[in-house]
Amino acid sequence: MDGVALLAIFVLAVFVGFEVVAKVSSTLHTPLMSGANAIHGIILVGAVLVAGHADDTSTLLVGLVAVVLATVNLVGGFVVTDRMLEMFKARPAHPAASSSDGEKS
Numbered sequence: 430m431d432g433v434a435l436l437a438i439f440v441l442a443v444f445v446g447f448e449v450v451a452k453v454s455s456t457l458h459t460p461l462m463s464g465a466n467a468i469h470g471i472i473l474v475g476a477v478l479v480a481g482h483a484d485d486t487s488t489l490l491v492g493l494v495a496v497v498l499a500t501v502n503l504v505g506g507f508v509v510t511d512r513m514l515e516m517f518k519a520r521p522a523h524p525a526a527s528s529s530d531g532e533k534s
Contacts, residue, residue, distance in 0.1 A: 435488055439479075465506060473503055476496045477492075480495070
């Protein structure tokens with residue numbers, strides 16, 4: 430595959446990805462990130478394959494940029510998912526709050 434075709438695929442993927450994410454409401458974006466991490470992993474594998482099959486410098490440069498951006502996207506998805514899951518963990522009860530009624534046992 431020549432560099433122009435790979436660049437066209439990359440540009441189309443950027444436009445499609447932007448349109449898909451832009452249509453998701455902000456309240457659903459964080460829960461969908463956990464499911465989308467698998468897709469980001471596939472994108473990273475594709476970017477590595479494009480960079481690995483590069484024949485000239487410009488194709489290699491575009492492939493390496495794709496690898497870096499896909500890696501940032503994948504790691505960011507896991508960070509967002511981890512922060513989201515932290516919100517649902519039970520907080521420890523404070524001992525002072527349970528005996529605040531003034532009675533001694």
